[in-house]
Amino acid sequence: MRTAYSVETVRNAERELMARLPEGALMQRAAAGLAAACAQVLARVAGRVYGSRVVLLVGSGDNGGDALYAGARLARRGAAVTALLLAPERAHAGGLAALRRAGGRVADAGAASGSAGESIARADLVVDGIVGIGGKGGLREAAVPLADAAARSRAAVVAVDLPSGVDADTGQVRGDVVRADLTVTFGTHKPGLLIDPAREYAGAVRLVDIGLPLPAEAAELEALQHADAARLLPVPAAESDKYRRGVVGIAAGSARYPGAAVLAVAGALRGGAGAVRYVGPAGDAVIARFPETLVSDQGPERAGRVQAWVVGPGAGDDAATVAQVLAAKVPVLIDADGLRLADADAVRARTAPTLMTPHAGEAAALLGVAREEVEGARLASVRELAARYGATVLLKGSTTLVASAKGGPVRVNATGTSWLATAGSGDVLSGLAGSLLAAGLSAVDAGSVAAYLHGLAGRFAAQGAPAGAHDVAASIPRAWRDVRGN
Ligand SMILES: NC(=O)C1=CN([C@@H]2O[C@H](COP(=O)(O)OP(=O)(O)OC[C@H]3O[C@@H](n4cnc5c(N)ncnc54)[C@H](OP(=O)(O)O)[C@@H]3O)[C@@H](O)[C@H]2O)[C@@H](O)CC1
Numbered sequence: 355m356r357t358a359y360s361v362e363t364v365r366n367a368e369r370e371l372m373a374r375l376p377e378g379a380l381m382q383r384a385a386a387g388l389a390a391a392c393a394q395v396l397a398r399v400a401g402r403v404y405g406s407r408v409v410l411l412v413g414s415g416d417n418g419g420d421a422l423y424a425g426a427r428l429a430r431r432g433a434a435v436t437a438l439l440l441a442p443e444r445a446h447a448g449g450l451a452a453l454r455r456a457g458g459r460v461a462d463a464g465a466a467s468g469s470a471g472e473s474i475a476r477a478d479l480v481v482d483g484i485v486g487i488g489g490k491g492g493l494r495e496a497a498v499p500l501a502d503a504a505a506r507s508r509a510a511v512v513a514v515d516l517p518s519g520v521d522a523d524t525g526q527v528r529g530d531v532v533r534a535d536l537t538v539t540f541g542t543h544k545p546g547l548l549i550d551p552a553r554e555y556a557g558a559v560r561l562v563d564i565g566l567p568l569p570a571e572a573a574e575l576e577a578l579q580h581a582d583a584a585r586l587l588p589v590p591a592a593e594s595d596k597y598r599r600g601v602v603g604i605a606a607g608s609a610r611y612p613g614a615a616v617l618a619v620a621g622a623l624r625g626g627a628g629a630v631r632y633v634g635p636a637g638d639a640v641i642a643r644f645p646e647t648l649v650s651d652q653g654p655e656r657a658g659r660v661q662a663w664v665v666g667p668g669a670g671d672d673a674a675t676v677a678q679v680l681a682a683k684v685p686v687l688i689d690a691d692g693l694r695l696a697d698a699d700a701v702r703a704r705t706a707p708t709l710m711t712p713h714a715g716e717a718a719a720l721l722g723v724a725r726e727e728v729e730g731a732r733l734a735s736v737r738e739l740a741a742r743y744g745a746t747v748l749l750k751g752s753t754t755l756v757a758s759a760k761g762g763p764v765r766v767n768a769t770g771t772s773w774l775a776t777a778g779s780g781d782v783l784s785g786l787a788g789s790l791l792a793a794g795l796s797a798v799d800a801g802s803v804a805a806y807l808h809g810l811a812g813r814f815a816a817q818g819a820p821a822g823a824h825d826v827a828a829s830i831p832r833a834w835r836d837v838r839g840n
């Protein structure tokens with residue numbers, strides 16, 4: 355499991371560790387890891403470290419200190435290193451001295467603004483040490499021209515700990531920020547490195563272990579890796595029959611949107627449940643495509659036993675079906691139209707698990723805010739929805755988040771691809787997650803494993819070209835095999 359911790363937890367762990375270590379030891383660990391990563395980048399972009407041109411953008415805190423010490427290490431290996439100081443009187447003194455001793459140049463970024471731009475334009479590598487976890491808001495005015503010059507130059511940009519200007523705890527971007535090709539982060543990932551919009555600015559992320567003592571239960575975010583998803587996938591035992599594997603009920607589709615029913619069933623058939631039961635007006639379309647579906651023309655109450663329900667995709671205005679499903683004593687996934695039609699009190703009153711799967715627009719409608727507000731503050735939005743509805747909420751997007759009403763780490767999914775932003779893709783996801791619920795996974799596990807498989811399936815289906823939602827569904831078995839390593 356990849357984890358991310360809040361700035362406060364990182365600061366506490368740092369204090370605890372520093373008390374046991376000689377002064378400056380932690381920064382040396384960070385700088386050593388940073389310099390090694392920079393050397394690799396230089397080998398790629400300039401052929402070697404010796405003779406390469408490196409510019410350090412140095413702010414007034416320890417983030418700048420890391421950059422200066424790493425710059426000193428690169429200078430000792432023969433790189434021509436120039437530090438541009440944003441606040442010369444407050445730059446890290448020990449780091450400055452180390453850089454000077456190693457033969458590096460130091461300039462005041464403000465006084466030398468013309469030549470600062472030129473150095474950046476000619477650099478092979480720009481190291482962004484403007485601000486790290488001590489940052490507040492977007493970049494300050496004086497730093498903006500440096501970030502712009504770095505973006506325009508052909509140099510590789512390596513961010514120290516975080517791309518300067520992004521919010522470490524939330525992933526929010528509130529102004530100008532540095533766009534990095536690589537971020538070298540220390541001790542742990544920060545939430546902002548895993549959540550959009552900030553994640554986009556981080557480029558590839560490399561974690562340098564500096565020995566921070568971080569308690570597992572204090573993690574802010576968790577991201578499943580292959581091994582975690584493999585452990586959670588339901589695997590039928592020898593004595594399993596279709597009922598023991600779980601039956602998932604799909605109450606979806608309408609005369610107007612029969613396709614949503616077909617796609618939800620397509621996802622559900624690949625999710626591990628032993629059988630898929632469909633109720634709704636699109637039975638003919640479902641059977642034509644998937645003859646293995648158990649189709650019923652009765653409402654959910656009379657459809658026969660299921661271990662979990664999916665309600666909502668393409669449901670139109672059928673509030674009665676949503677209400678019937680919410681009254682069932684089994685896990686329920688509510689998606690799409692179902693989110694609009696569900697009575698909030700009925701959701702809160704449920705005793706079996708509930709998983710809601712809005713995209714940003716649907717989440718915004720539920721919260722009564724603008725869509726941009728949800729997109730800019732995804733972590734806070736998903737937590738707020740989970741708390742309001744007493745449900746597990748999966749907020750779809752390029753970095754899908756899954757929050758439980760009970761609190762604890764929010765799961766973030768990193769397998770997604772922008773190719774998944776295609777009509778019907780969400781219907782496939784809801785069927786898949788519902789099937790995992792029926793197979794016995796908790797709401798958080800079902801949601802996060804479904805997002806993981808769905809993202810991978812999207813990559814396999816697309817492979818760099820547009821793919822339809824049915825292609826994504828058809829690629830789910832390949833995603834399972836990939837996760838299980840067979
Ligand atoms: N924790 C750890 O385990 C380890 C931490 N380490 C490193 O220390 C870093 C944290 O250092 P830090 O605490 O000195 O804060 P930092 O990020 O340099 O920024 C503070 C300065 O920036 C300024 N500033 C604020 N906002 C700004 C903005 N928007 N735009 C521009 N400037 C802004 C602010 O100015 P002020 O408000 O005081 O005027 C203040 O002077 C951390 O990210 C990591 O790299 C590693 O060395 C080892 C292990």
Ligand SMILES: [K+]
Nearest residue numbers: 485514516518
């Ligand atoms: K930085």
